[in-house]
Amino acid sequence: MGKQMGRLLVCPPDYFGIEYEINPWMRVSNAADSEKSKAQWHELARVLEEDVGAKLERMTPVKGLPDLVFTANAGVVHDGKAVISRFRHPERQGEEEHFERWFREHGYHVILLEKDCYFEGAGDLLGFPDIWFGGYRQRSDIKAYTVLSQIYGKEILPLELVSGQFYHLDTCFCPLSGGELLYYPAAFDTYAQATIVHHVEAARRIVVPQAEAERFACNAVCVGTHVVLSAGCPETMAMLKDRGYIPHAVELDQFLKSGGSAKCLTLALD
Amino acid sequence: MVTETVTLEGHIIDSLILPKVLDTILQMGGAFDLSKIHVGATRKESSHAEIRVHAETTHLLEEILQAIQAHGAVVAGAVDCALEPAPKDGVLPDSFYATSHLPTQVRVNGQWLDVEAIEMDLAIRVVRDPLHARTVPMAEVKAGDMIVTGRQGVRVFPLERPKERDVFAFMEAHVSSERPHRHVIADVAHRMRMIRDNRQKALNEGEAACDPELGTKVLIVGGPAIVHAGGREALSWLIDSGFIHVLFCGNALPAHDMEASIFGTSLGYGLCAGHAVPHGHEHHLRTINRVRAAGGIKQAVESGLIKDGIMASCIRKNIDMVLAGSIRDDGPLPDVITDTLQAQAAMRAALPGVGLAIMVATTLHAIATGNCLPAKVPTVCVDINPAVPTKLSDRGSFQAVGLVMDSSSFLRELAQELSWHG
Numbered sequence: 001m002g003k004q005m006g007r008l009l010v011c012p013p014d015y016f017g018i019e020y021e022i023n024p025w026m027r028v029s030n031a032a033d034s035e036k037s038k039a040q041w042h043e044l045a046r047v048l049e050e051d052v053g054a055k056l057e058r059m060t061p062v063k064g065l066p067d068l069v070f071t072a073n074a075g076v077v078h079d080g081k082a083v084i085s086r087f088r089h090p091e092r093q094g095e096e097e098h099f100e101r102w103f104r105e106h107g108y109h110v111i112l113l114e115k116d117c118y119f120e121g122a123g124d125l126l127g128f129p130d131i132w133f134g135g136y137r138q139r140s141d142i143k144a145y146t147v148l149s150q151i152y153g154k155e156i157l158p159l160e161l162v163s164g165q166f167y168h169l170d171t172c173f174c175p176l177s178g179g180e181l182l183y184y185p186a187a188f189d190t191y192a193q194a195t196i197v198h199h200v201e202a203a204r205r206i207v208v209p210q211a212e213a214e215r216f217a218c219n220a221v222c223v224g225t226h227v228v229l230s231a232g233c234p235e236t237m238a239m240l241k242d243r244g245y246i247p248h249a250v251e252l253d254q255f256l257k258s259g260g261s262a263k264c265l266t267l268a269l270d
Numbered sequence: 271m272v273t274e275t276v277t278l279e280g281h282i283i284d285s286l287i288l289p290k291v292l293d294t295i296l297q298m299g300g301a302f303d304l305s306k307i308h309v310g311a312t313r314k315e316s317s318h319a320e321i322r323v324h325a326e327t328t329h330l331l332e333e334i335l336q337a338i339q340a341h342g343a344v345v346a347g348a349v350d351c352a353l354e355p356a357p358k359d360g361v362l363p364d365s366f367y368a369t370s371h372l373p374t375q376v377r378v379n380g381q382w383l384d385v386e387a388i389e390m391d392l393a394i395r396v397v398r399d400p401l402h403a404r405t406v407p408m409a410e411v412k413a414g415d416m417i418v419t420g421r422q423g424v425r426v427f428p429l430e431r432p433k434e435r436d437v438f439a440f441m442e443a444h445v446s447s448e449r450p451h452r453h454v455i456a457d458v459a460h461r462m463r464m465i466r467d468n469r470q471k472a473l474n475e476g477e478a479a480c481d482p483e484l485g486t487k488v489l490i491v492g493g494p495a496i497v498h499a500g501g502r503e504a505l506s507w508l509i510d511s512g513f514i515h516v517l518f519c520g521n522a523l524p525a526h527d528m529e530a531s532i533f534g535t536s537l538g539y540g541l542c543a544g545h546a547v548p549h550g551h552e553h554h555l556r557t558i559n560r561v562r563a564a565g566g567i568k569q570a571v572e573s574g575l576i577k578d579g580i581m582a583s584c585i586r587k588n589i590d591m592v593l594a595g596s597i598r599d600d601g602p603l604p605d606v607i608t609d610t611l612q613a614q615a616a617m618r619a620a621l622p623g624v625g626l627a628i629m630v631a632t633t634l635h636a637i638a639t640g641n642c643l644p645a646k647v648p649t650v651c652v653d654i655n656p657a658v659p660t661k662l663s664d665r666g667s668f669q670a671v672g673l674v675m676d677s678s679s680f681l682r683e684l685a686q687e688l689s690w691h692g
């Protein structure tokens with residue numbers, strides 16, 4: 001969290017598709033093109049490995065779990081401890097056992113939350129080295145952050161998400177390695193906006209315009225000075241360049257149909 | 271004013287969650303005391319606050335609690351109620367929770383449920399799919415029913431005073447023949463008028479248009495002294511005029527009422543002449559026999575055997591009647607329910623919608639009805655014997671207003687208050 005995300009967990013999109021509707025982006029009638037989505041995912045993997053120099057850990061896809069590709073929601077990993085997600089929607093709850101197995105098999109200390117404590121992993125928990133932020137109200141429960149704060153010994157400030165479009169924190173909030181924050185204020189309630197302003201000084205806040213927020217510009221993967229994000233976000237790319245980052249645009253429109261983009265497709269590992 | 275204590279934990283200061291929760295309480299019309307607060311000494315350490323939330327009504331309190339729970343407020347000390355299966359049909363678990371007639375909630379899966387059909391001295395059965403809680407009489411419980419046991423996870427709310435500033439707002443039993451009763455009768459009459467209007471509204475514009483708190487039915491619980499003492503015409507007029515909608519009584523009230531219709535006597539006394547007529551003591555038996563021959567009260571009225579009086583009015587106005595039998599009954603009339611459990615069930619079935627209960631000249635039926643009534647139903651108990659309203663109150667129906675007076679005088683004054691010219 002907040003450190004250089006050199007090693008990322010991903011899951012190939014063999015069984016990706018729009019099979020149900022659990023966020024405003026998803027329409028079963030607006031099917032994802034299987035070939036295109038595979039090509040886009042492999043291009044993202046290539047950029048991450050070849051252009052950015054990240055190391056990718058590939059999970060085995062599972063038939064019937066179309067959203068397993070969104071590994072950001074596997075859980076959260078820090079200090080060798082992996083807290084596995086508890087999905088709010090039954091459609092995704094089947095993913096939990098696969099994520100749990102992967103972490104056990106890879107030597108992590110696995111921690112499970114209580115059954116009725118919804119928490120959707122790094123989709124909702126992001127931060128800088130000294131302070132973390134937890135999105136709540138849409139998917140994760142605020143009470144999860146009291147428990148996570150004890151597990152990791154970190155201050156976690158809950159932020160209320162008020163728009164169904166930006167249902168996970170990582171859809172509208174992206175801490176960068178240099179301490180800057182890429183974010184879209186309208187996705188938060190006024191208290192959360194004030195909290196962000198109070199904890200991230202003005203010079204470090206990069207506000208993404210609405211049109212690009214809706215292209216999921218904030219759903220970006222930051223590894224060192226590299227930032228990989230969805231294509232179609234020129235203003236965000238320019239702002240990143242101004243601050244010394246190297247932005248990489250990847251077309252991910254097939255995944256946007258499911259309400260996900262670059263960051264959703266990866267999980268930072270220790 | 272109702273209060274609930276909640277706790278809030280985590281990094282609630284820096285994240286502005288605490289001010290947000292407090293603002294939410296105020297914005298929704300509630301109030302709070304920040305009864306305890308512990309601020310974490312380091313940034314890593316979480317903070318803890320205890321907040322007492324106040325609201326005018328239980329409904330508003332529930333709404334506020336629901337709104338702030340999303341921000342992490344947890345109702346302090348709240349635990350689910352304990353549930354145990356009934357060991358066999360008609361037998362409750364040993365430590366079953368015995369109800370009062372006050373509004374009650376039970377907590378199941380973290381959610382407070384209103385107990386439906388609240389009534390004193392029953393148990394509470396929790397049913398899933400859809401999740402709800404409802405009172406259940408001991409005799410009706412089935413083996414395996416999930417019954418609330420112990421006291422945890424159960425809360426009882428004090429009675430909210432009725433909106434109208436009438437005699438029922440004080441909910442005290444004024445049991446004395448020395449007190450003036452005119453204002454009590456005027457208040458009863460006023461409430462009967464409001465309920466009749468409310469009922470009319472429900473009939474004309476649909477249930478949604480009426481005031482559910484006020485009720486759409488007036489219940490009268492009566493004993494035979496109404497007929498003996500001369501209150502028959504006044505009560506018939508009240509029924510004919512649409513002020514009464516449910517009648518609870520035994521065998522005697524209808525028997526003597528119909529005796530009066532056939533023979534002009536009540537328990538053998540000429541109602542007009544005022545003296546015993548020869549063989550008059552047989553009249554009620556002959557009346558019961560003729561009604562049995564006719565097949566029932568409805569048939570007796572419709573065939574013309576019974577021409578006037580309380581029963582004739584009830585049949586004509588399609589009043590919901592529950593006639594509950596007792597061990598000393600003559601006959602009884604075919605309409606009398608002789609199985610006490612069935613009679614209780616029939617009384618309960620007639621209660622939804624009752625907004626006023628008037629008990630006149632009966633001890634047994636008044637107490638039986640008091641046992642089935644939620645405390646929020648305004649109740650007046652009229653008897654010439656002060657022991658009856660006192661007994662009703664002592665048996666738990668504290669909401670009943672007692673009036674010590676002759677039943678006939680009461681009914682006549684009440685009818686006159688409602689513009690009867692008899």
